Amino acid sequence: MKSNAWWRALVTRIWLLILLMWAAGACAQSRILATPGAMQLEGSAGGGLVPWAVIGSYASEDEWGASAALTAVQVNDFSLTQASVLLGFDERWEVSYAHQTLRLGNQGAADLAQATAGAFPNLTIEQDIFGVKGRITGNLIYGALPQISAGLQYKINHNADISTQVLGARSTRGVDYYVAASKLYLDALWGRNILVNGTLRHSRANQLGLLGFGGDRNSAWMGEVSMAVLLNRHWAVGVEYRQKPDLLNSVREDAWADAFVAWFPSKRVTLVAAYADLGNIALWDAQRGWYLSLQINN
Template sequence: MLLRTLPSIVSISLWFAGLLLTSMAGSAVAQSRILATPGAMQVEGAAGGGLVPWAVIGSYANEGEWGASAALTKVAVQDFSLTSAALLVGVNNRFEFSYGHQTLRLGDTAADELSTASAGAYPYLTIEQDVFGAKAKLLGDLIYGDLPQVSVGAQYKINRNADLAEQVLGAESDSGVDVYLSASKLYLNAVAGRNLLLSATARYTDANQLGLLGFGGDKSAALVGEFSAALLLNRHWAAGVEYRQKPDLLSSVDENAWADAFVAWFPSQRVTLVAAYADLGNIALWDKQRGWYLSVQINN
C-alpha cells in the first residue's frame, strides 16, 4: 500500500539518489569492462536498449566488482509523454538489480477529449508505475566464445493509478510480473569492419502497454518477442533499431508493437546518451503515437 501512495516527486528524488549512488560507487570499485558493452538502460530500468532489455548486465562492473547506473528518460509522442527515472546495480557482471519509476501523462488535447468522453471523470490523467527488476547471467559471453550471452530476468510492476484501465478498458489487476529470457552477442568486424550487436528476448507478460494500462484483460497472458540490432560506428557511437511485440490482451483497444531507430553516444564510461525516433502505435483511445526518445545515463 505504501508503494501506491508515494508522491510523484519520486522521479526527481530517484534521479538524484542514483547520481549519489553512482558517485559513491565510482570511488570504491574499478571499472574494467569495455566501453559501451553494458548498453544503456531501457524505460523499465533494465540494461539493454531503450525499449527492450538485453542479456548484458548493467554498469561497468566486472568479476569481483559492483557498479551502479542512473538514467532519466523522456518519451514524447502526439498525445502522451512518458518519463522514466531508474537506477540499477550490477554485481560481478553476473547479477543486476534495478528500480524504475514511470510517469505517463496525457497531452492537453487528449486530456480534454477524455474528460468529455468520460463526463469529466478523468480530466487530468497521470499514471505512475513502479518497476522492480532482477536479472542473472546464465551462460555465454557478449564478446568472447561462440555462445551468446544468455540471461534470465523478471520485472515486478505496480500501477498506482489503474482506475481508468480497470473501469473503462477492462484490465483485471494493478500489478503483474514479466519474466523474460534474453540472448545477446557482439560480432566483431561484422559489417564493413565494424562490430554488430544482435539481441533477442522472449517475454511472458500480462502487462498492457508495459503495465501503464493495467494487467490482464479478456485474453490470457502472452509470450512475445523483442529484438535489437546495433552497429558500433566507432568506440563512442552506435546506431540501431529495436522492435517490441505487445500482448494485446484488451478487446476494447488495440495494442500495437513498439519500434524505434536510435543513436547512442558513449563519450566515456561515466556518461551514456541515447536519442531515438519512436513509433508506439495505438495507446488506449489514441492511435499513431510517434515522437522522440531521449535518455541521459550516468555510470560509476
Template sequence: MRTNDKTRFAGLIGLALGGCMLSAVATAAGTDAGPTTSNKLLLTGGVSQLEGAAGGGLTPWAVIGGYGTRDEIGANAFYTRVNLPDYHVDTAGAMVGLYNRVELSFARQRFDTEKVGAALGLGEGFTFRQDVVGVKVRLFGDVVLDQGSWLPQVSVGAQYKKNDQDGVVRFVGAKRSQGTDYYISATKLFLGQSLLVDGTVRFTKANQIGILGFGGDLNNSYKPEFEASVAYLLSRHWAIGAEYRQKPNNLGIAREDDWYDAFVAWAPSKHVSLTVAYADLGNIVIKDRQRGLYASVQVGF
C-alpha cells in the same frame, strides 16, 4: 514542441553535459588514485531501457548493467523522456550489476495523458505512475570474452510492476494494476564486424507495458512476445541501431501496436552515455501514430 517540453529537453541535455564534466573529473581522479572498478568495453553494457534493465531503450539485453566484470560491481542511474504527439513519458531509475552475474534495477515511470485525459473524462494532464523492480541473472556466455564461440550470452529476468491507478485500469477492463513480466534474452557481439544482436522472449500480461494494468477482457493469460535489437558500433564511442518489441492485445477498448525505434548512442566515457531515438509506438488508447523523440542520459561506472 511546447515551451515546457523544450525546457525539459534542455534540462536533459544539461544533465548529459554535466555527466560529461563529472566523467572527466572521475577519470582524472582514477588516474591519480589507481585503477577504476571497470574493465568492460564501452557500450557493451548497453543503456537503460524504459523499465530499468540494461539493454536498448525498448528491450532488455542479456548483458549485466554497469561496467563491472566478474570481480567488480558496476552501477548506473538514468533519466529518459519520450515525447509523443498526444502523450509524454518520463522514466528515472537506477541499477546495480553484481560481479557480471546479477543485475538489480528500479524505475519509476510517469505517463502524462495531456489533453487526451480530458477527452477520456479523467482531466487534462491526468498521470499514471508505475514502479518497476527488476532482477536479471546471467546463465552462461560472455558477450565480450566469448568471441571464439558461437554461443551468445544468455540471461533470464523478471520485472515486477505496480501501477498507482487501480480504479482507472480496472474501469477500462484490466484485471489487475500490478503484475510481473518474465523474460529470457540472448545477446551476441560480433566484435570483428562491430555488430551486436539481441533476441528476447517476454512472458507478459501487461497492457502498454503496465501503464493500463495487466490482463483484460480479451486475454488474461501470459503470452510470449518477441523483442529484438541490433546495434552497429561506429567507433568505441558511437553506436547506431534499431529495436522491435511485440505487444499483447488484452483490452477490447485499447488496441496495442508493436513498438519500433531507431537510435544513436554516444558514450564519451564509461561514466556517461546519451541515447537519442525516433520511436514509433503506434496506437495508444484513442490516438494513432504516436511517433516521437526518445532521449535518455545515463551516468555510472
C-alpha cells in the same frame, strides 16, 4: 492523491541525484566501452525498448558497479519520464528500479474527459518497476555461444483506476518474465562490430503496465529484437522491435519500434536518442515521437 504523487516524484529524483553523484566517484571500469548497453524503458540494461542479456554497469568479475539514468519520451498525446537505477554484480547479477510518470497532453486530456463524461478530466499515471536479471551462460564477446540471461520485472501501477474501471484491466500489479540472448560480432560489417539481441517475454502488462495488467485475452510469450552497429568506439546506431500483449478488447495495443543513436563519450556517460513509433495507445492512434536518455555509469 496529487500531493502524494508529487512527494513520491520529488523523493525519487532527490534519491537519483544522490546516486548519480555517488556513482560518478566510483571506480568499477573493467569492461570494454559500450558493452553494458544502456538502461531501457523499464530500468534493465539493454536498448531503449528491449532488455538485453548484458549485465548493467561496467563491473566485471569480482566487482560491483552502478548506473543511473533519466529518460524522457514525447509522443503526439503523451509524455513519459523515468528515473532509474541499477546495480551490477560480478558481471553475473543485476538488480534495478525504475519510477515512471505518464502524462496526457492538453488535447488528449480533453478527449479523455469527453470519452468518460468527465469522470477522468486528466490523466497522470505513476508506476514502479523492480527488476532482477542473472546471466545463465555464454559471453557477449568471447566464444561461439551468445550470452544468455533470464530476468523478471515486478510492476506496480499507482493510478490504474481508468485501466480497471473503464478499459477492463484485471489488476494493478504484474510480473514480466524474459529470457534474452546477446552476441557482439567483431568486424562483421565492413570492419564494424554488430550487436544482435533476441528476447522472449511473457507479460500481462498493458502498455508496460501503465494501463494495468491482464484483460479479456490470455497473456502469451512475445518476441523482441535489437540490432546495433558500432560505427566506432564511441558511436552506435540501431533499431529495435517489441511485440506487445494486446489483452484488452476495449483498446488495441500495437507493437513498438524505434531507431536510435547512442553516444559513449566515456565509461562515465551514455546518451541515447531515438525516434520511437508506439502505435495505438488507448484512445489515441499513431503515437510517434522522440526518446532521450542520459545515463551515468561507474
